[in-house]
Amino acid sequence: MNTAEIKKEITGLIDAANDLASLEEVRITALGKKGKITGLMKTLGGMEPDARKAAGQELNVLKTEISGLIETQGKMLKRQELDQRLENEKLDVTLSPRPEAQGKIHPISQTMEELITIFGDMGFSLAEGPDIEDDYHNFTALNFPPGHPAREMHDTFYLPDDPEETGEAAKKVLRTHTSSVQIRAMEHQKPPVKMICMGRTYRSDYDITHTPMFHQCEGLMIDKNTHMGHLKGCLMDFVRKYFEIDDLPVQFRPSFFPFTEPSAEMDIGCSRKDGGLKIGSGDSWLEILGCGMVHPNVIKNFGLDPDEYQGFAFGMGIERIAMLKYGIPDLRTFFEGDTRWLDHYGFDPLDRPNRAY
Numbered sequence: 001m002n003t004a005e006i007k008k009e010i011t012g013l014i015d016a017a018n019d020l021a022s023l024e025e026v027r028i029t030a031l032g033k034k035g036k037i038t039g040l041m042k043t044l045g046g047m048e049p050d051a052r053k054a055a056g057q058e059l060n061v062l063k064t065e066i067s068g069l070i071e072t073q074g075k076m077l078k079r080q081e082l083d084q085r086l087e088n089e090k091l092d093v094t095l096s097p098r099p100e101a102q103g104k105i106h107p108i109s110q111t112m113e114e115l116i117t118i119f120g121d122m123g124f125s126l127a128e129g130p131d132i133e134d135d136y137h138n139f140t141a142l143n144f145p146p147g148h149p150a151r152e153m154h155d156t157f158y159l160p161d162d163p164e165e166t167g168e169a170a171k172k173v174l175r176t177h178t179s180s181v182q183i184r185a186m187e188h189q190k191p192p193v194k195m196i197c198m199g200r201t202y203r204s205d206y207d208i209t210h211t212p213m214f215h216q217c218e219g220l221m222i223d224k225n226t227h228m229g230h231l232k233g234c235l236m237d238f239v240r241k242y243f244e245i246d247d248l249p250v251q252f253r254p255s256f257f258p259f260t261e262p263s264a265e266m267d268i269g270c271s272r273k274d275g276g277l278k279i280g281s282g283d284s285w286l287e288i289l290g291c292g293m294v295h296p297n298v299i300k301n302f303g304l305d306p307d308e309y310q311g312f313a314f315g316m317g318i319e320r321i322a323m324l325k326y327g328i329p330d331l332r333t334f335f336e337g338d339t340r341w342l343d344h345y346g347f348d349p350l351d352r353p354n355r356a357y
């Protein structure tokens with residue numbers, strides 16, 4: 001029995017095993033039930049006692065040595081296999097997880113968010129009303145009596161009468177302005193009230209500055225001592241914050257709306273040079289919104305006593321102020337659904353209007 005020879009042979013096989021499966025084969029060849037060393041162990045029984053003792057010791061040493069070598073080689077191969085897997089399954093976590101966001105926020109949504117932020121910080125709450133209005137809320141309650149010529153100023157879309165209602169409530173229109181929400185909001189609130197409302201409005205009109213559907217923002221403040229100074233201060237702060245120009249000049253011109261008295265239109269300063277328009281101090285004015293002190297008849301329709309309560313209201317076109325701030329030349333493009341337009345004028349979904357005030 002030449003254990004040195006056997007050891008050399010098996011050590012060679014162990015060294016040559018380059019994965020765990022072939023190492024296991026070597027183990028079986030050497031130490032398995034029918035393995036070489038196991039086979040030699042079995043021959044011990046037939047030996048003379050002295051020879052058996054010597055050979056037994058030699059074989060045990062060999063068996064221990066070979067087991068040790070297999071274990072060491074196994075550990076090495078396991079580490080090698082793990083290194084290989086780590087290399088193969090490498091993940092570069094510095095790569096962006098998905099393609100750049102493709103969607104854009106529409107300028108109308110962005111502008112509405114900005115309005116909510118600015119007026120919200122001034123303490124105005126947000127009210128809502130229906131797009132399909134009745135004649136009472138859209139006109140009569142706002143001091144447009146039936147047959148009043150001011151109704152003609154709105155190119156109203158009339159809907160068929162609602163058979164389930166009677167009188168003015170049966171006469172349905174697509175709301176021509178968000179002023180109808182003033183009446184709705186006051187039906188379930190008591191002063192002091194400070195609210196804005198935003199939404200779609202409809203008029204039968206179509207050119208570069210008119211679309212049959214557009215958006216308005218309405219504001220209303222009602223309390224016992226609210227006066228024209230509050231109206232001016234509130235709207236002046238608003239335009240300066242919205243256009244981000246601290247010294248933006250404003251002026252109020254007398255105007256007419258049935259639901260306010262006195263009524264005014266507010267202009268902001270601008271300059272017009274070489275066909276361009278720049279908002280800020282300059283030699284020209286730009287009309288931006290309508291406003292006024294709520295008419296006593298409307299206060300009555302709120303269910304309040306006009307000798308006790310007064311307030312101001314304002315209304316503006318959201319597209320108009322978005323066009324002015326973001327340099328969008330044609331109103332009609334807002335609603336064409338052209339993704340190239342949205343790519344250009346839209347806003348990053350992760351941008352949020354600042355709450356800097």
Ligand code: DAH
Pocket residue numbers: 176177178179218219257260289290291292312313314315316
């Ligand atoms: N509703 C008016 C319009 O659509 C805008 C407006 C003007 C609203 C004056 C108001 C206001 O609340 O006080 O032209």
